[in-house]
Amino acid sequence: MDAKTPISAEGMPDAAMKYRPYPQINIPDRTWPSKTIDKAPIWCSVDLRDGNQSLVNPMGHDRKARMFKLLLDMGFKEIEIGFPSASQTDFDFARWCVEEGGVPQDVSLQVLVQCRPELITRTFEALEGAHRPIIHFYNSTSELQRRVVFGKDVAGIKQIAVDAAKMITDMAAKAGGGYRFEYSPESFTGTELEVALEICNAVIAEVKPTADNKLILNLPSTVEMATPNIYADQIEWMCRNIDNRENIIVSLHPHNDRGTGIAATELGLMAGADRVEGTLFGNGERTGNVDIVTLALNMYTQGVDPELDCTDIERIKAVYEYSNEMTIPERHPYVGELVYTAFSGSHQDAINKGMKAIRKANSPVWEVPYLPIDPQDVGRSYEAIIRINSQSGKGGIAYILQEDYGLNLPRNLQVEFREDIQRITDEEGVELPAKRIYDRFIERYVEQPGGRLKFVDHHTYPAGTDHKGVRIVAAEITDGGETKRIEGTGTGPIDGFINALSTYLGIELSVNDYSEHSLQHGSNASAIAYVEVEHPGGKLFGAGINKNIVAASLEAIVSAANRVLEERAAKR
Template identity: 85%
Template sequence: MDAKTSSPTSAMPLAATKYQPYPQVDIADRTWPSKMITKAPIWCSVDLRDGNQALVNPMGHDRKARMFKLLLDMGFKDIEVGFPSASQTDFDFTRWCVEEGNVSDDVSLQVLVQCRPELIERTFESLAGARHPIIHFYNSTSEAQRRLVFGKDVAGIKAIATDAAKMIVDMAAKAGGGYRFQYSPESFSGTELEVALEICNAVTEIVKPTPENKLIMNLPLTVETATPNIYADRIEWMIRHLDNRENLIISVHPHNDRGTGVAATELSLMAGAERVEGTLFGNGERTGNVDIINLALNMYTQGVDPELDCSDIERIKDVYEYSNEMTIPDRHPYVGELVYTAFSGSHQDAINKGMKAKQVANSPIWEVPYLPIDPRDVGRSYEAIIRINSQSGKGGIAYILQQDYGLNLPRNLQVEYREEIQRITDEEGMELPSKRIYGHFINRYVEQPEARLKFVDHHTYPAGTDHKGIRIVAAEITDRGELKRIEGKGTGPIDGFINALSTYLGIELSVADYSEHSLQHGSNASAIAYVEMEYPGGKLFGAGINTNIVAASLEAIVSAANRVLQARG
């Protein structure tokens, strides 16, 4: 590089002069670090408003209706259905939710409105006839917006909030009551705590919440500008200082600009927040809202009932992708196509052993390495937990053959066969599907279509009174298609057959390891036998499948002998 040419790094302004660190909160005796999340918050989905307005192609009625039905089925009790004063589409959909949405008595429709009189009037029109709806009113309070956008001081910004609060309370009373209220100091994350407190307390004084109709005080992390602990400090500080705290529901509305929206939300719940606004998979402005599914299933893995039904994660994913016209990444927590899948050999081995240990122990406690949640709890299967590519190990291959086809390969065979699969995946550079792994195993170890020897039949008879315990094994095999009869002696069919084959081939063969198991239940069940054959120069496996276990064993011996012949050239 030319010495006069600036690198991209050196061309960037120094952070020390362009950016300033977010201020700390003076709260030396903070309590949230020692708290735990022990119950689910009140969940409020904002998919139909905050998530929808951030789409390249906002939802039409059909896509909105399908999402709304999903949210009801999942058990959301607060659903923000739109911004009815902002567009005719949102107004019409709000009316549809009120009139045709089949909303039960324990569900509140929530709508958003700016603190502007003409918009508030239009919002009340959209909710006529709704049962206990939530009017969510907001105005921006941050120092930067006060100075750069509105050109107002704190008193002027506070007046916007209190004037709107008065109008909303009066209109609700004239409409016959039944309304609930939510106030958000929008851009709370950029607002000085004392200013946020002053404005929130002024709104509370006007709304006059009661134990029967609490005010939702929503403190949004509108833009993530600091580490999650700072947000938790701000929530704890506000909770300590808010007036009429016992009649407030502290709500949070985190975004994800720093990629720590989930962490910020969890810490805010530890700090005392009681309600969370977010979207199913984090869709929203910029880097998105907080991911509610992520939060809910995080709680689930800690033994906390999230009070949302996430048991059919595939349906949730499908509706989300249909309604938003977006695709969930393969590695998205809990729902991504590959989040329950291991390709790494060491991961596969640990998962394989963990799954086997769970079956043996028959314990209700989930404890499988690398899988923080049981895939079946969210409607996924065990079929794709382990997939095979060039990074995979013997444990993964063994798991697939056992899980999908009932083959319990001995450890040494796992090692041997892993080298076969490694060769294929290295050559092709692609994932190997389960069906092909099984097919290759059968072709290589059982059927061997190009092999020299084939087992046909056998029978045994005693060697005579002078050879007590010894039996003669007379067997038929084919050698390059020609039928041959061979004979040997041994203590049993396997021993005698090995003797006969060794004599016939002129190779000293012996069994180093033998195992067998049934492949299926019932009187006609097939069995598979595995034989590790030792010969001058090494050891190789063979396998045989037959309804007769002795025949399966002898087939396995012939399979191993064929591989010995191939190895010897």
């Protein structure tokens, strides 16, 4: 055992003893818990810098250009395009953006630079000719990095930031102005609040922000170290105490080390922040940056315009995967392959009913169980909402058949057919595609290739003056391939035909339920009829499809009769 391994009171190694809880923030009158997000923040994409530096294979020019075009199309007004002083590749891409990127006048290019004179000079060279670019300068301020990495006290770290602020503002003035400025106390969440405030106020005093040229003060959760409420407390405390607050844009740059980057950002906005830096779908170092697409669509589902265009989520996904050479997980919020898919039977039934209700109500308000967002709003379709496996229920199967094939199954038939599909999925242990479900329905209820009986034709005529309202139904069927003529009487074709079939088979049959509907529109439309037939052993459905609705109904009766015969044969 390592001599340094912590030992618990019981004498056993205790790994948790290596860690200490993050201290609470003393802010008893905090206001953020009662706030709501009612407008979009300023968004800044850092996909091309923070996201890019975390890739196994950093983007080349083509992949960067494809991502840059997407970000412009989505409506980002601030885009961090790289770290031009760090590599020739980033420098060249910054020049391409300025000279050939087609940047609109209302979009600011942002670049990152450490607080080092030679890097600052190179950064200005990269941005020459850009319209209102943002110089984002930073230095680490955390207690751990001051002590372990830099070996400097607070005064030494503060001086680094102030010297950089002075050099940057002087160079911007000499270049004729038109620059914007952003400062980040890197590792803000690991910095004592009083220290962070002291350093930030010193930078503010040097930059001298105005209403026309506000300073972006970026307070990053460079490493997520505590619960989201503590980050919110830190942001509210800084918003209350920083100098010249009215001319400061407080920005968040959360990472996702604890898996709560989204929550931390939302609470940070409630705490007073104005701006968010993040990446599409959360790419970034370690567990990633905060996911801007999820944040934006979270706002959208609360009735807040996110001011980013996420209507073509498939294109956004495709560019992300091409440029980053990464794959978005199937369960990723809003964009994953399976997020609009329900396997559970109860979920499927609720979705099916919800979709019907919202169409009937014709309401502008989206209210469908288990679907917080209308898939069509992000360019997805309803086709994949419900997929069928052994956990699926009648509602899901009914939805598939209705949406994809126009079959509106009666409820009892949904229950009956679900048992058939359940048996197949249990045996095969796999998901059944929609066409397989449809083909099984047609085979089982309509075509019945092994069925003993087939309907051929019929005609009716009055039973005579002594039997008013009664008609004779003469029908032609085949029984095992042999043509048979049967007759029966009733008030109509269905009644007369089932009486004829009952007499022929020697089985008492009656119609318990009947429904029909058109399958297509127009003069060549076919109809489908569903008939539930009661017999001495119970009830079974049949279905028939024909251009003639009466013929479809009689075919459905024959279909049900075949299933009665099949069931009786199985019991012998």
